[in-house]
Amino acid sequence: MKHFTFHQISGLLLIFFVSYCAPKQDYDSLESVVVEETALTSWNDGPSKQKIIQFVEKTTDSSSPDFVPESKRIAVFDNDGTLWAENPVYFQLFYAIDFIKKHSPGHPEWSANPTLKAILEDDLQTALEGGEKALAEIVMVSHAGMTEDQFTSSVRDWIKTSKHPQTGKAFNQMIYYPMVELMEYLRESGYKTFIVSGGGIDFIRAWAEETYGIPPYQVVGSSLKAEYTEVDGKNQIVKLPELNFYDDKAGKPVGIHQHIGERPIMAFGNSDGDYEMLEYTTQSPGPRLGVYIHHTDSIREYAYDRNSLVGQLVRGLDNAESNGWLLVDMAKDWKIVYPNP
Amino acid sequence: MKHFTFHQISGLLLIFFVSYCAPKQDYDSLESVVVEETALTSWNDGPSKQKIIQFVEKTTDSSSPDFVPESKRIAVFDNDGTLWAENPVYFQLFYAIDFIKKHSPGHPEWSANPTLKAILEDDLQTALEGGEKALAEIVMVSHAGMTEDQFTSSVRDWIKTSKHPQTGKAFNQMIYYPMVELMEYLRESGYKTFIVSGGGIDFIRAWAEETYGIPPYQVVGSSLKAEYTEVDGKNQIVKLPELNFYDDKAGKPVGIHQHIGERPIMAFGNSDGDYEMLEYTTQSPGPRLGVYIHHTDSIREYAYDRNSLVGQLVRGLDNAESNGWLLVDMAKDWKIVYPNP
Numbered sequence: 001m002k003h004f005t006f007h008q009i010s011g012l013l014l015i016f017f018v019s020y021c022a023p024k025q026d027y028d029s030l031e032s033v034v035v036e037e038t039a040l041t042s043w044n045d046g047p048s049k050q051k052i053i054q055f056v057e058k059t060t061d062s063s064s065p066d067f068v069p070e071s072k073r074i075a076v077f078d079n080d081g082t083l084w085a086e087n088p089v090y091f092q093l094f095y096a097i098d099f100i101k102k103h104s105p106g107h108p109e110w111s112a113n114p115t116l117k118a119i120l121e122d123d124l125q126t127a128l129e130g131g132e133k134a135l136a137e138i139v140m141v142s143h144a145g146m147t148e149d150q151f152t153s154s155v156r157d158w159i160k161t162s163k164h165p166q167t168g169k170a171f172n173q174m175i176y177y178p179m180v181e182l183m184e185y186l187r188e189s190g191y192k193t194f195i196v197s198g199g200g201i202d203f204i205r206a207w208a209e210e211t212y213g214i215p216p217y218q219v220v221g222s223s224l225k226a227e228y229t230e231v232d233g234k235n236q237i238v239k240l241p242e243l244n245f246y247d248d249k250a251g252k253p254v255g256i257h258q259h260i261g262e263r264p265i266m267a268f269g270n271s272d273g274d275y276e277m278l279e280y281t282t283q284s285p286g287p288r289l290g291v292y293i294h295h296t297d298s299i300r301e302y303a304y305d306r307n308s309l310v311g312q313l314v315r316g317l318d319n320a321e322s323n324g325w326l327l328v329d330m331a332k333d334w335k336i337v338y339p340n341p
Numbered sequence: 342m343k344h345f346t347f348h349q350i351s352g353l354l355l356i357f358f359v360s361y362c363a364p365k366q367d368y369d370s371l372e373s374v375v376v377e378e379t380a381l382t383s384w385n386d387g388p389s390k391q392k393i394i395q396f397v398e399k400t401t402d403s404s405s406p407d408f409v410p411e412s413k414r415i416a417v418f419d420n421d422g423t424l425w426a427e428n429p430v431y432f433q434l435f436y437a438i439d440f441i442k443k444h445s446p447g448h449p450e451w452s453a454n455p456t457l458k459a460i461l462e463d464d465l466q467t468a469l470e471g472g473e474k475a476l477a478e479i480v481m482v483s484h485a486g487m488t489e490d491q492f493t494s495s496v497r498d499w500i501k502t503s504k505h506p507q508t509g510k511a512f513n514q515m516i517y518y519p520m521v522e523l524m525e526y527l528r529e530s531g532y533k534t535f536i537v538s539g540g541g542i543d544f545i546r547a548w549a550e551e552t553y554g555i556p557p558y559q560v561v562g563s564s565l566k567a568e569y570t571e572v573d574g575k576n577q578i579v580k581l582p583e584l585n586f587y588d589d590k591a592g593k594p595v596g597i598h599q600h601i602g603e604r605p606i607m608a609f610g611n612s613d614g615d616y617e618m619l620e621y622t623t624q625s626p627g628p629r630l631g632v633y634i635h636h637t638d639s640i641r642e643y644a645y646d647r648n649s650l651v652g653q654l655v656r657g658l659d660n661a662e663s664n665g666w667l668l669v670d671m672a673k674d675w676k677i678v679y680p681n682p
Contacts, residue, residue, distance in 0.1 A: 071556055218558070261557030
């Protein structure tokens with residue numbers, strides 16, 4: 001389990017407890033959204049919007065030398081920080097903590113475990129002091145041992161009832177509307193949209209179709225091993241407490257290979273964990289587009305890159321230009337951030 | 342590697358060397374194909390065709406109590422023996438043998454390996470005497486160490502140029518036309534069609550789109566581990582000589598869970614290796630259909646079940662009726678077998 005971390009955990013705590021100002025929404029910028037009728041109405045006109053639309057137009061125009069047949073129009077999207085927010089910690093960790101609290105009455109043995117006991121006492125600092133081992137315990141207790149149906153129900157219940165501690169929004173309302181609109185635009189243009197996330201594949205599948213229009217079989221992510229076994233007189237899939245695949249960094253191209261089996265032609269990420277995915281996507285002949293979403297908006301969302309403990313972006317910032325990758329500036333390029341500001 | 346076998350290898354040899362009569366084609370039955378205009382024209386009228394069409398109609402009729410929304414219309418198909426032939430041995434083994442012969446001039450070291458040496462001398466009996474270890478060597482030498490692009494090219498070249506030793510047909514002409522027609526009918530009815538095979542995922546992906554209309558991301562199969570690494574100055578996926586996943590028997594529901602993330606509502610297989618897939622598909626509320634293709638046609642294809650060394654069907658035959666699964670009788674139910682008899 002040594003790889004199954006949420007990056008530099010030791011510092012997450014700091015972010016978690018420092019009291020952020022709840023992001024303020026910029027209502028002024030909303031007015032023009034309804035007026036325009038072209039593609040990507042939630043994007044401001046400018047080089048980013050232009051580059052994306054030009055790419056889609058040239059790859060879908062059968063008279064263009066850059067035309068790509070529909071079956072090869074594969075676009076991949078990181079999730080945390082690319083399709084929805086990831087501050088103050090990855091939202092999946094909130095799910096895990098809430099799960100442990102909710103189910104603790106049936107598990108008196110959890111209070112003998114220092115990590116779980118600390119979570120039950122709202123002492124995340126102590127809980128995470130155990131580092132990767134502690135985080136693995138948290139993930140396994142809240143993700144393994146369930147049937148696939150139980151886990152899916154558990155995540156769906158959580159996403160319906162839980163609120164983000166800073167914005168008070170439901171977590172699936174902290175998705176980026178311009179990215180949802182972009183994915184719809186791509187699908188209307190004959191693209192297949194896939195999520196390729198370091199987060200848990202089944203966690204994302206539980207709500208991705210309703211939220212993003214992406215079906216379960218177009219989600220790639222980190223996974224636990226699973227077994228087919230009889231539970232309550234019925235043969236079911238049960239999630240095991242053992243890592244199957246860690247879909248981050250160089251794992252992303254491998255996950256794409258194993259699940260999609262085709263090199264994408266567009267890739268969208270926001271952190272160094274997406275670097276290899278953008279590299280794999282763009283390092284091949286033919287039209288290719290790599291895009292980094294740069295978190296520059298401290299007012300409407302969060303501003304972070306090099307020194308962040310979630311979604312750290314160093315190598316990506318240093319090499320985006322020389323690699324020909326587009327850097328989307330959230331503050332400048334997006335008219336709105338969330339669907340309901 | 343102990344699981345990576347082609348079932349009861351010790352006996353494959355027998356089948357391989359016993360001289361089968363090349364299957365004779367029944368041209369008489371072809372005439373009526375063109376006349377009918379309903380669905381599944383290559384299927385004879387009868388209970389099998391009726392049951393499949395009724396299932397599709399009730400699940401796609403929005404006024405039916407058994408209506409299934411499009412996003413849940415998932416149909417899974419085994420490959421060897423369900424979509425194409427599997428006699429005298431799984432066709433992937435022919436690919437492996439041909440690969441070893443073709444590339445032996447660049448690998449003088451292979452002749453020091455008894456298994457590979459025997460293959461180079463056309464002595465499959467000796468080659469397979471090493472059992473699972475020998476088979477693993479054959480598979481690894483012919484599948485691992487290549488980039489994904491090299492492997493795909495290699496399989497595509499092979500399928501374009503190789504012929505089946507008994508029929509003289511290209512291997513991708515030994516697909517079952519009634520199944521190809523069925524998959525098209527399902528897709529036209531809003532179903533997604535997936536292959537779920539014990540065979541190699543990348544081997545199938547190389548030709549499945551052209552042959553069956555199934556894109557690479559809708560193929561689930563056995564796989565080797567892979568890594569993302571630099572080859573010839575470019576970052577690429579390289580297949581490693583280590584088993585990643587064995588997609589057979591209880592592995593099939595697990596493979597479906599990990600790749601598709603959704604319990605199918607239709608499943609098609611032909612051997613006991615598909616039993617758990619049919620069970621997983623049909624053991625849940627709502628409309629469900631499990632189908633076994635029963636190889637009953639010694640004239641146009643092959644007749645085998647309980648005592649066969651490929652595609653053995655014992656448990657499936659014993660329990661199909663009590664499980665409510667349809668047994669398709671190839672000889673009676675199909676007007677034609679291959680697309681070009």
